[in-house]
Amino acid sequence: MDYAPFGPIDGRVYVEVRFSFAHHGYYALPIMPLLALLVGVFLISFDKRWAIALVMLAIIESVANQQHDFFIKDREYVKLQLTDIANQVSNSQDLFALASNENPNEFYFLNRKGWIVPNDHVVPSELEKLKSMGCRFLVIRKERLLETPLLEKVFENQDYLVFKM
DSSP, rough: OOOTTTTHHHHHHHHHHHHHHHHOGGGGGGGGGHHHHHHHHHHTTTTTHHHHHHHHHHHHHHHTTTTTGOHHHHHGGGGHHHHHHHHHHHOOOOOEEESSSTTTHHHHHHHHHEEEEEGGGHHHHHHHHHTTTEEEEEEEEEEGGGSSSSSSSEEEEESSSEEEE
């Protein structure tokens, strides 16, 4: 007989927690001191050579598991131009809306305050709400453009479009 203390939800909870830790490692920081203590207690039960080998294996795995963070992906270089684009079309106090996939990386490079708007929310009613809250410009990455908004275009290059609200 299988024992499942939480019934069918058990597997889903594990998947959700595993996904969060894998993509947001900072959630694990508060438990690191306890984990270090437990690993230390575990390692003293081994022969010294085996303990060193296990620690070295863990270090190698940790570095290999994060190797993708050591380099900037080629497709991400286009974000570096956002500060220059924002400086060309606005002053530093202007508020921006950024049509994006809800990842704030592009907003960091934009170096402005404002809102991240999901691509499917770039519609007149949403844009009017943003404008009423003080938004002056809308930035859209061309590869994410679903529909061209009926706004005045103030900047365009091979990667981005900027519209005045």
